[in-house]
Amino acid sequence: MSGAARIFVSTAPAEVAPKLARALVDERLAACVNILPGARSVYSWKGETCDDAESVLLIKTTAERGAALAARLVELHPYEVPELVALELVDGEGNPEYLAWVADSVSPRPS
Numbered sequence: 628m629s630g631a632a633r634i635f636v637s638t639a640p641a642e643v644a645p646k647l648a649r650a651l652v653d654e655r656l657a658a659c660v661n662i663l664p665g666a667r668s669v670y671s672w673k674g675e676t677c678d679d680a681e682s683v684l685l686i687k688t689t690a691e692r693g694a695a696l697a698a699r700l701v702e703l704h705p706y707e708v709p710e711l712v713a714l715e716l717v718d719g720e721g722n723p724e725y726l727a728w729v730a731d732s733v734s735p736r737p738s
Contacts, residue, residue, distance in 0.1 A: 631691065632687070632688075632689060632690075632716040632726050632729055633687075633688050633693050633713050633714065634686065634687055634713070634716070635657075635688065635696060635711055636685060636710070636712050636714065637683075637710050638666060638683055638710050639681060639682055639705070640679075641664055644662045644682035644684060647703055648662055648684060650703055651699065651700065654699065655692075655732065655734070655735065656692055656695055656696040657688050657732075658687045658688060658728065658731075658732030659686075659729070659732075660687070661685040663682060663683040664682045665680075666680070666681045666683045667679070668681050687729050688733050689729060693713060697711055
């Protein structure tokens with residue numbers, strides 16, 4: 628099961644990050660979302676260099692839930708093109724009990 632774990636990375640305005648995190652966890656798309664405040668992003672957007680304060684979101688889920696998580700984050704996010712990149716965990720790496728908890732936390736509940 629450890630090979631199926633994913634960490635998605637995103638950024639969001641500080642005031643929006645907790646709402647995004649709660650929605651993803653409440654909807655069982657993420658087991659946990661760490662919100663790292665105080666990020667400063669310098670980036671190019673529509674021909675201009677922008678400099679914004681943001682929070683970084685580290686979103687823990689599984690490969691199986693990744694597409695649904697991505698679709699929902701894009702739907703909820705205030706940015707026109709939100710950052711969302713997935714990091715695959717190497718099979719066998721990580722705490723097996725933690726990875727099992729992630730998988731259990733995002734598994735759909737029985738009806």
